[in-house]
Amino acid sequence: MRRGTWGDDVEQLVGLSVNGIIRTSTLLGCGMSSSTISGRCRKGGPWQRILPGVVALHSGPLTQLHRQTAAQMYGGDEAVISGHAALGVHGYAPSATKSDILLLIPQNRHRRNFSFVTVERSWRVPEPVRKGTLRIAPVARSLLDAGRRTSRTDDCRALFAAALQRGDVTVDHLARELAEGSSRGTAVPRKVIQELVDDAHSVAEIEAQKLYSTSGLPPMVHNREVEDSNGTWIARPDGWLDAVALAWEIDSFAHHLSARDHEATMRRRAVMQRHGIIVVTHLPRQIRHEPAIVLADLAAAYRQGLERPRPDVRVR
Known part of the structure; x- marks a missing residue:
């Protein structure tokens, strides 16, 4: 022109x-x-x-794309959108409480917060993911930046769980991003990531065994192969109460959130139930924080087992 x-x-x-x-x-x-x-x-x-x-170049209402484009222009050519706004571009549900746009700019640049834009200067501006005309932080960075600005643990946990379920990140990705990033505002995401790290299956099993020892129920064996009367393998549950053919499964939050793992868990559980096995499931967090409820569930399942004929299954 x-x-x-x-x-x-x-x-x-x-x-x-x-x-x-x-x-x-x-x-x-x-x-x-x-x-x-x-x-x-x-x-x-x-x-x-x-x-x-x-x-x-119009006077009508601004769409989210208009706002994101404007924020990016305001921040300069190296600015990257992160946090809840970036997660929205990645395909996650929009935040009900965070409508502003978090903009990451290099440490040597200067921009102030203005209107719907929150500016954060960073030594670690990530290599952006291109989404059309937008420069977006990768999912792991977007999650941590969103988590740092989330005050409720449950909201942060749900945010991270959604990404784990989609397979966009692993617990290791989140832990690494936490370790390498800014320490500001990390109390909530740090707590949630620690839960995920502590949620390792072996740790959860040990805690479950200790809790069961206080139940007053018959002895339970652990990690034993269960087969039908023909010797066909059925499953290897975390706990097995042979007197009533009851299986206890500890569903690790960190390791059973991908679609593939969830499907495998559901299939294994269905096979046991088809053979008449009573299946009781708990999360490691329940064993740790709701022991009375866990014990009540096990006792109720045991009573249920006594009231029906025991199926023809056995441990190897």
């Missing part, structure tokens, strides 16, 4: 924008005066000023 011809070439002006958003410096470079820009951005005008130095 030739300088000073913008008024006759509005379509080309839109072509210089990104998603209908343009920098004031670009408009000035086209020969437009500051007063003209201000006039077109006044109330009732055809444009609107969104952020310092950033204009929308």
Whole structure:
């Protein structure tokens, strides 16, 4: 576009924008005066000023893409969107409480928080994932940045669980990102990640065995192969109460959240139930924090087992 011809070439002006958003410096470079820009951005005008130095070439409501594009322009060419806003672009459900956009910029850059944009200077601005015209932090970084700005442990746990279920990250990814990132605001995500690390199956089994020893129920054997009357293998449950053919399964939160692992767990459980085995399941967190409920569940299942004929299964 030739300088000073913008008024006759509005379509080309839109072509210089990104998603209908343009920098004031670009408009000035086209020969437009500051007063003209201000006039077109006044109330009732055809444009609107969104952020310092950033204009929308329309006066209607802003979409999330408009806001994200404007935030990125405001932050500069190295800015990366992270946190809840980035997770939304990655396909996660939008946050019900966090509508602002977290913008990561290099430590040597200076931008202030403004309107819906929260700016964080970082020595570790990640290599962005390109999503159309947007530069988005990878899922692990976006999760940790969102977690650092989440005050409720349950909300943070649900956020991390969704990513683990989708297979986008592992517990190791989250732990590494936590260790390498800023320590500011990490109390909640640190607690949740520690839960995940502590949720290792071997640790959970030991705690389960200790708890069961206080139940007053008949002795339980652990990690034994169970087969049918023909010697066909059925399963290897974490705990087995042979008197009533009861299997106790400890579902590790950290290791059973992928779709594949969840499907395998469901299939194994269905096989046991088809053979008449009573299956009781608990999470490691329940064993640790709700021992009375766990013991009550086991006692009820044992009574249920006594009331029905024992199936023809055995341990090897």
